[in-house]
Amino acid sequence: MAARKSAPKKTAKSNTSKEELLEYYREMLLIRRFEEKSGQLYGMGLIGGFCHLYIGQEAVVVGLEAAAKEGDKRLTSYRDHGHMLACGMDPKGVMAELTGREGGYSRGKGGSMHMFSKEKHFYGGHGIVGAQVPIGTGLAFADKYLDNGGVTFAYFGDGAANQGQVYESFNMASLWELPVIYVIENNQYAMGTSLQRASSTPDIYTRGASFGIPGEAVDGMDVLAVKEAGERATAHCRSGKGPYILEMKTYRYRGHSMSDPAKYRTREEVQKVREERDAIEHVRELLLQGKHASEDDLKAIDKEIKAVVNDAAEFSKTSPEPALEELWTDIYA
């Protein structure tokens, strides 16, 4: 039951296969390029409202998706683009939702923060900080009730970790032994407030202790460490032992949202993480050092990903706005 801390050191060597490494590289790169493109489209006025980019945190969702099984569910906050791409949703549909078009996952009615895919078991996309935590606990309740062996990944940030409903959820999940993994994406800043200014403890993973929920801190910039932790968590949940907490120590490179000037941290701080801990760079090195891929191979992948993202952007511009009748649909059954 004790909270544990896994080694903060990056997995330097691994027995991970070439195929897996290439897959992680591809997935993480897709998220990063997609988000850069989103930022660009936002700058052009094609994406409106709030837009929260996932750049820097890619290893968290990619590693955990590698530990998930078909039928498992996931949901998160408003910083949700990465989660959607990682669970296999179509980049075109995601980007077209960002631009508010008919081809978007919610047919343009949800936007960046409110997107869903029944097919991929993605349950949102929630705009209220922390609200997804009891909802995810309820998805796990349904899985247990239906006895279908499913596990739910309920993602939330270090900021949401201070919401009361998170602890109401912890209590019920533990009491009823629900198969839910609470993934705390600790990117160090809740909008502009750093963890040490908002949390009485630097280690959020210990906060399940009083509910008897095991937790561990994971280097969230190391996709292999994330995957290993995800496997421990899913095994725990699937064996009927109840919830599990994973605190991913990660970092977002961009502002809280597009309109955040990020004056609460220095440029040097961001640059240091980019240079020393970048998740994509890490896998790139493993691929090159392990002679799994050449520079040219990786360039080819870059090109491939760029084409996917450009296609998505093109689709998001050409897909029509929703028909005006859509204003009145999908309110009642």
Next chain:
Amino acid sequence: MAIEVLMPALSPTMEEGTLAKWLVKEGDEVASGDILAEIETDKATMEFEAVDEGIIGKILIAEGTEGVKVNTPIAVLIEEGESADDVASTPAPAAEAPAAAAPAAAPLAAQPIVSEDLSDPEIPEGTEMRLTTVREALRDAMAEEMRADNSVFLMGEEVAEYQGAYKVSQGLLDEFGAKRVIDTPITEHGFAGLATGAAMGGLKPIVEFMTFNFAMQAIDHIINTAAKTRYMSGGQMTCPIVFRGPNGAAARVGAQHSQDYAAWYAQIPGLYVAMPYSAADAKGLMKTAIREETPVVFLENELLYGQSFEVPVMDDYAIPFGKARIWREGSDVTIVSFGIGMKYALEAADKLAEDGISAEVIDLRTLRPIDYDTVIRSVQKTNRCITVEEGWPVASIGNHITAQIMERAFDYLDAPVINLTGKDVPMPYAANLEKLALVTTAEVIEAAKAVTYR
């Protein structure tokens, strides 16, 4: 291919800004993520990052320039060996989506009003009518629906072993077991959210709030999650859930336990709101609520739980939402009410009859959808209307009904519509003051006389 770097929009409302400072110069190589410039918006100074890699071929807007419009080319990015003059003409960047067709007509409420073809189930001749309390009727409805559908379950505080704080769930634990009748910790925000998630995950939860006053702790999930998810998901996600419990004033429990939420929830598109008066309606509406794919707020009343009414003994007595019940027909004045307000309306109608005033009494039964047509038709006949409810006067259900009458039956009115409501005060504890704060039968009689000029 050389590409233009455009002045970015850096907030949802930005139209122009100041190019405060260039952090690169012509000839510099840049990679995606490198900071190119600092741009001042009306709120902040933002760093502007490169998206593409290349060489800064030319800077088009000098630093310090104010009022640079969004999407103005500010620099040209070139590849090795290119010149800035090779710039491709940038495609029109503005969000000009293909234009949509003619505007949609705006209905009054999101749910089409189809009261014409809605009706209560036919009660065959010879059907036994059994005197039943509202409490038992609600329990019977839940039990019948739980027998019919394994995905229906009940959760809330004290619903199982204690048999319900107000005994509405009496006997359900014995019949359905602890898997389907679940005692929760005192954690409204948490279990309302959990049940909403369970509904999205394929179950049909009934959530009991010990009283609706405590649902204020959970209202974010009722409105922001349950009511809006279908819309926000473009129709992919459903949330079939019933939030139920006693609503409104009980007796002498003071301000925090005495509040009518009818008008609050009735405002929310994506919810259904039912507020029955009689036991038969409580049963029939509850059965419909549980079967609905749309989230339902079901407002009960503690003082009505013990009241008995005749309920038809039938296999499937489900009452459609959106159809008012005319309790008594009349010709002089229409009294519109719902929930416990009906008690005062019906008592007043009896007294008014003694004075020779014939009142038509309409029970709305559901507040979303509302059966406007039945009200309008009645007003067209009686030419006078009063509304009765327990909630506060500002933005009340009565106000809304009145506005509809003004729009659709103005010429039929022989007197201004009067809205009777609870008084505009927190509920006092003292017996005499509490009485004064609530709407009364005497006030209904007085208002009926006023609009009939007697």
